[in-house]
Every structure is written in structure tokens, then in C-alpha cells.
Amino acid sequence: MEKRSAVFLFALLAFFSLNAFCADAQLERAPDTMAARVLGCASCHGARGEGTDNDYFPRLSGKPAGYLYNQLQAFRDGRRKYPPMNYLLAYLPDAYLHDIANYFASEHPPFPPPAPVAVDTKTLTLGKTLVMQGDASRKLPACVACHAAAMTGMEPAVPGLLGLHANYLSAQLGAWRYGTRSALAPDCMKTVAQLLSERDITAIAAYLASLPAPANPVPVAAGSLKMPLACGSVPN
16 A cells, blocks of 8 residues: 555656646747847858858848848848848748847947958059049949948948958949849939949959948938938938
8 A cells, every 4th residue: 555655646746747847848938039039140140240251141230220121121022132031031021120120230249350452452542432532424423422431321221331241242233233133213322333344343342341440330320421312222
């Protein structure tokens, strides 16, 4: 009798222990935070959107939320074409895209040091001239006219161009030039890119990639710059 009682007591304890374990397991859930939700972005863009060593996965952190939202929407709706991004965003609603954009816009990890310059001095000088002054003879505006003097961008939707690899910058200018990347009409970057030669693109990309971040690398306030072109993706 005592033996049966001991077995029964053991079974009872095991039953309650299992129930307690199951209850704990049910309560243990992944944190419902944006940091947890965007972990799928980390392998390409870094844990905080700081970018990686891969030339073609850009830094996201600190860019204006409006710009990031426009790009997420463009990937979802097919104006930008990269199958992994098109697939990941295909069924996400606008509100969630805004949440993702706001998360990365609020992150400010340090910038990496600029990459070594991989072009000759003459090409780098051309890049600096086009970035800082443009070319009036071709009606080509300077990059600083829209992206700000320190290349930090402007709220709410003009991106900073710091911390990006030359190959990425070159690829995006080429994509606009040949029509494989587009924005809402009027597509001002398409207008600019179609005025650029291959050498111009190489020079601009190299110069921008060589720039260090300023002490306070945040976008300038909305309306700080009078943009030389109308851009459909930038509110008036």
C-alpha cells in the first residue's frame, strides 16, 4: 500500500511539474518590439541598419523616415526591383512600412571610416566638382543642392549619402540612368542621372564614398534647401 501511495505521489508531482513547465513555455514568447521584428533585415543591413561590408547592402540608419518609407513602398510596389526585398515586403501594409522606416530613422550607430579611394586624383576632383558645384553647361545641379552641404540629407525624404560604398552609389545612379530604378513622378533623380556620363558616375560615387561623417550627421530640417528640381517623392 505504501509503495502504491509513493508511486501515486510521484506521478502527481510529475503531472504538476509538467503543467508548470508547459505554462512557462507558453508564457515565454519573443519580445514584441520593432527591434525583434526587423531582425530579418540585419543579415544584409546590420543589426541597427548600419550597413555591412557588402558593397550592395546600404546603410539605413539615420536616413529620413520619409525616404525610407518611399523605398520600402517602391520595393513592395515594384518601382525598385530586387527579388528578396520585393518578396519580403509584398504583403506589408503602409502603416507597417511606416513603423519600419521610423525605427531605422531613429537609429544612429557610428559611421565606419571612409573606404580607401580607388580612382585617380583627376577623377576624384571631377567627382568633387559635380557634387559641390554641378555643371551649369549641362543644367546639372550639384548634389549638395538637395542632399545638403555635408551630404546628410534633408527631412522628410531626401537621403543622406554618407557611409555608402562606391559600387552601391554607382549602381543606383546607373539604375536611374537606364530606368531600372524609378520614383514617383516627376522623377528628379532620373532627370539628373540621364545627364551623367559613365565617368561622371564613377567620379561622383568615388568622391561620396571618400567623405567622412560630420560630428552631427543628421538630416537638415525640412525646407532648409530650395531644391533645384521638382521631385515627386519629396513633399512640397
